[in-house]
Amino acid sequence: MKPLKPGKTFQSKINGVPQGQATLLERPKTVALVPGASPFVKLKLLVGENDTVSVGTPLLQDKRDPKVLFLSPGGGRVAAIRRGARRVVQEVVIDLADDGAHEPALSFAPISPKALKAMSRMEVVNVLKLRGIWPLIRQFPFMDIPQESNGFPMAVVSLHSGERFNPVPSLFLKDQQAAFLHGLTVLQNLADRVVVTAPRSAMAPLKALGLAEQVTHVVQDAYPAGDPGVILYQIRKSAAENASCTMDPQELIAMGHLLSTGNVQCRRIYAVSGTPTRPASHYQTRTGTPVSHLVGPLKQGKGIVTGGVFTGTITSGDAHMGMGITTATVLDGVDTDAFFGFAWPGRRLLSESRTFLSCLESGSLGMDVTLHGEERACINCGWCDKKCPVDLLPQFIMKAASTGEMEEPLALGLLDCTGCGLCTFVCPSKIDLAGILALSKQTCYRERVMP
Amino acid sequence: MNPLRKVFEKTDPYFKPPGQLSRFKGIYTATRTFFFLPSKVTGMAPHVRDHIDLKRFMSFVILALLPVTLFGMFNVGYQYHNGAAGVFEMFYTGARHVLPIIVVSYGVGFFWEILFATLRGHEVTEGFLVTGLLLPLTLPPTIPLWQVALGISFGVVMGKEVFGGTGRNLLNPALTARAFLFFSYPVSMSGNGVWRLPSPTVDAVGGATALSVGGTGGRIQEMVVDAGFSLERLFFGLHPGSIGETSAFLCFLGALFLMVTRVASFRIIIGGIVGVVVTAWGFLYLPGPTDTWFSAGPLFHLFSGGFALGISFMATDPVSAPGTDSGRWIYGFLIGFFTVLLRAVNPAYVEGVMLSILFMNIFAPLIDHISLKITAGRRIPNV
Ligand code: SF4
Ligand code: SF4
Numbered sequence: 001m002k003p004l005k006p007g008k009t010f011q012s013k014i015n016g017v018p019q020g021q022a023t024l025l026e027r028p029k030t031v032a033l034v035p036g037a038s039p040f041v042k043l044k045l046l047v048g049e050n051d052t053v054s055v056g057t058p059l060l061q062d063k064r065d066p067k068v069l070f071l072s073p074g075g076g077r078v079a080a081i082r083r084g085a086r087r088v089v090q091e092v093v094i095d096l097a098d099d100g101a102h103e104p105a106l107s108f109a110p111i112s113p114k115a116l117k118a119m120s121r122m123e124v125v126n127v128l129k130l131r132g133i134w135p136l137i138r139q140f141p142f143m144d145i146p147q148e149s150n151g152f153p154m155a156v157v158s159l160h161s162g163e164r165f166n167p168v169p170s171l172f173l174k175d176q177q178a179a180f181l182h183g184l185t186v187l188q189n190l191a192d193r194v195v196v197t198a199p200r201s202a203m204a205p206l207k208a209l210g211l212a213e214q215v216t217h218v219v220q221d222a223y224p225a226g227d228p229g230v231i232l233y234q235i236r237k238s239a240a241e242n243a244s245c246t247m248d249p250q251e252l253i254a255m256g257h258l259l260s261t262g263n264v265q266c267r268r269i270y271a272v273s274g275t276p277t278r279p280a281s282h283y284q285t286r287t288g289t290p291v292s293h294l295v296g297p298l299k300q301g302k303g304i305v306t307g308g309v310f311t312g313t314i315t316s317g318d319a320h321m322g323m324g325i326t327t328a329t330v331l332d333g334v335d336t337d338a339f340f341g342f343a344w345p346g347r348r349l350l351s352e353s354r355t356f357l358s359c360l361e362s363g364s365l366g367m368d369v370t371l372h373g374e375e376r377a378c379i380n381c382g383w384c385d386k387k388c389p390v391d392l393l394p395q396f397i398m399k400a401a402s403t404g405e406m407e408e409p410l411a412l413g414l415l416d417c418t419g420c421g422l423c424t425f426v427c428p429s430k431i432d433l434a435g436i437l438a439l440s441k442q443t444c445y446r447e448r449v450m451p
Numbered sequence: 452m453n454p455l456r457k458v459f460e461k462t463d464p465y466f467k468p469p470g471q472l473s474r475f476k477g478i479y480t481a482t483r484t485f486f487f488l489p490s491k492v493t494g495m496a497p498h499v500r501d502h503i504d505l506k507r508f509m510s511f512v513i514l515a516l517l518p519v520t521l522f523g524m525f526n527v528g529y530q531y532h533n534g535a536a537g538v539f540e541m542f543y544t545g546a547r548h549v550l551p552i553i554v555v556s557y558g559v560g561f562f563w564e565i566l567f568a569t570l571r572g573h574e575v576t577e578g579f580l581v582t583g584l585l586l587p588l589t590l591p592p593t594i595p596l597w598q599v600a601l602g603i604s605f606g607v608v609m610g611k612e613v614f615g616g617t618g619r620n621l622l623n624p625a626l627t628a629r630a631f632l633f634f635s636y637p638v639s640m641s642g643n644g645v646w647r648l649p650s651p652t653v654d655a656v657g658g659a660t661a662l663s664v665g666g667t668g669g670r671i672q673e674m675v676v677d678a679g680f681s682l683e684r685l686f687f688g689l690h691p692g693s694i695g696e697t698s699a700f701l702c703f704l705g706a707l708f709l710m711v712t713r714v715a716s717f718r719i720i721i722g723g724i725v726g727v728v729v730t731a732w733g734f735l736y737l738p739g740p741t742d743t744w745f746s747a748g749p750l751f752h753l754f755s756g757g758f759a760l761g762i763s764f765m766a767t768d769p770v771s772a773p774g775t776d777s778g779r780w781i782y783g784f785l786i787g788f789f790t791v792l793l794r795a796v797n798p799a800y801v802e803g804v805m806l807s808i809l810f811m812n813i814f815a816p817l818i819d820h821i822s823l824k825i826t827a828g829r830r831i832p833n834v
Contacts, residue, residue, distance in 0.1 A: 373504025
């Protein structure tokens with residue numbers, strides 16, 4: 001267990017942190033498969049509306065590799081297929097069969113840890129592809145579904161990103177130790193080295209669960225110290241390790257569960273934070289549950305961000321929770337303006353800068369999903385690079401990328417960007433640096449990697 | 452509801468296309484957002500954002516400049532009355548002469564800002580709030596107002612707008628304006644007669660600045676003190692000079708405020724001070740004339756002329772400074788170095804700080820380029 005050296009992190013304290021207990025929610029009426037895959041994946045639909053499906057029925061297929069399947073998280077009737085821009089499938093909504101006890105489910109042959117060790121890497125990969133797990137393993141630097149079948153130099157499993165709104169590891173690991181360990185065995189088969197990280201504050205509860213030994217590195221209790229990309233940046237020794245992979249810890253548990261029991265695990269622990277109408281806390285419910293089922297009724301003027309406040313997207317209540325996404329945050333979300341906004345002392349205003357009185361106090365502050373200002377040209381203040389956890393100079397990468405050129409951004413480390421969003425957060429000119437960098441990463445992928 | 456908001460809501464439709472006044476949208480939006488800082492729902496991750504914005508960022512620079520400006524007004528009056536008047540009377544006299552300069556600078560500058568914003572279809576940017584105040588502070592109180600207008604026009608148009616506006620300019624616009632005035636109208640900008648208002652009680656020679664002393668044999672430090680410029684007087688600022696430059700104390704106080712709030716880079720300011728101290732101290736040990744500023748030593752260099760104002764508020768203009776941390780150290784240091792060098796080797800042109808900053812502005816991109824190459828070389832490649 002090695003502590004990683006402290007890096008640049010988000011410092012302010014925020015309101016609405018979920019309580020440290022998990023409440024079981026009643027069964028939702030619908031669930032959905034929300035692939036939320038990288039923009040490079042082209043999906044083929046394998047079912048139509050009104051088809052009857054079981055838990056584990058393949059619903060989608062990756063056109064690049066037909067063996068990569070996405071399985072149904074529920075048993076019942078396909079109620080709707082929602083498509084987004086360019087007709088990309090966003091959600092396959094399933095009306096759950098009424099009777100919870102008799103929900104149809106497929107089962108697969110269990111694979112014991114011993115059998116797993118005897119299998120070749122190719123065999124394991126094929127099993128994972130056919131059982132819908134492969135899309136949940138993401139490969140750096142593009143966070144794409146892994147393509148090559150060579151071993152990964154490293155697999156990073158971060159139990160907590162450091163963002164206070166993420167589920168607490170001890171809650172989702174409780175009673176799941178065996179599945180977790182089984183999942184790690186799978187990763188050990190796939191990668192030369194498996195790195196498991198947890199923030200310092202999670203270590204005591206993990207010890208109580210008997211899992212402390214599994215943690216290879218202890219990270220700071222701050223965002224984004226536990227971001228897998230940041231961890232990779234901190235511990236990699238050579239360029240070869242850039243092709244490492246990562247997996248959400250709850251998906252790792254689900255993988256272990258599926259292989260050890262043969263059944264798809266449909267439970268997840270979600271963290272609901274911010275200012276929802278129900279208490280901000282952890283809730284246990286189905287994978288792909290409706291967002292409104294999770295956060296409860298929504299008051300006027302609120303917005304929901306799923307997938308982390310810094311990296312997630314604003315989602316409507318009738319959408320469903322995406323694969324690998326475990327947080328929903330309810331925040332104020334209406335256009336406002338502030339009378340003489342630039343001159344307020346700002347005792348209660350959240351800022352990472354030292355230009356508000358709040359920087360002298362230690363209380364926690366509220367967030368909302370508005371811009372607090374207007375977009376301007378970059379003034380070269382350098383605040384963005386003071387926050388970048390992987391030591392990039394986002395402003396220079398942005399400027400280099402705006403010329404349409406690729407060599408310079410790459411040389412400056414573009415592909416190391418983990419998309420943590422802190423540079424955009426602090427920019428006084430409100431420049432969408434993280435978005436611009438993500439776009440140039442995509443361009444880079446299209447130009448250099450895509451066949 | 453805020454009555455002002457009611458007014459704006461009534462007038463909004465006229466300024467939005469196709470309203471009759473949509474041509475003046477630029478100035479209208481600038482005014483509206485000055486009173487009501489907009490905060491729209493974000494469209495892209497991260498959806499949460501910091502409360503800091505450019506208006507507040509620039510307000511902090513203005514805030515740091517306020518004591519300097521107010522003291523400048525007082526000092527102009529103090530020099531006029533030679534200190535023999537009530538505090539309010541002196542301040543009033545100064546303000547009467549300084550305020551028109553500031554008003555002209557802002558008025559004419561904003562005209563150009565709005566013109567370009569309207570032509571180019573972008574927003575009026577906040578950077579000018581600082582430029583418009585900085586230029587007057589670098590000028591002698593006797594400057595004719597039409598020259599102020601000409602100077603700020605040159606600074607805004609040639610120093611900024613031809614490059615594409617705030618954020619794309621190579622040079623600091625206020626310094627560009629000042630350099631333009633200095634080279635076009637040297638009579639208004641140099642000599643011993645311009646630094647205090649013509650006054651019935653003081654003769655013109657009394658308006659000399661500390662930097663113009665020297666070259667007549669003897670030891671420079673004693674000569675400066677004999678001419679009435681003790682270190683203490685130079686530090687606190689009750690002596691003739693440009694409106695805002697005389698009080699090194701208040702300039703450094705502003706610098707401290709900007710460093711603590713991180714609005715200005717401490718690397719540039721500390722680098723500059725170190726540059727002056729090291730260079731001036733080094734010159735003390737080199738063989739050279741003892742009766743010129745060559746041998747003045749670190750403290751006199753730090754506290755006289757426009758160094759304190761320049762390093763605190765102009766060198767730290769982030770747009771025209773390097774964007775890398777190591778670059779900022781080098782940039783600051785070299786500004787200090789060149790300031791002392793110019794004062795030491797060129798008795799005809801003793802005020803070196805403004806030119807040093809402009810000169811280093813030009814080199815900022817090169818410094819960045821080199822330091823980026825070095826940092827990029829240190830990374831584990833990921834291509
Ligand atoms: S560039 Fe921005 S989004 Fe990318 S890692 Fe750095 S701070 Fe995060
Ligand atoms: S924080 Fe924004 S304005 Fe400042 S350097 Fe970065 S991109 Fe430019």
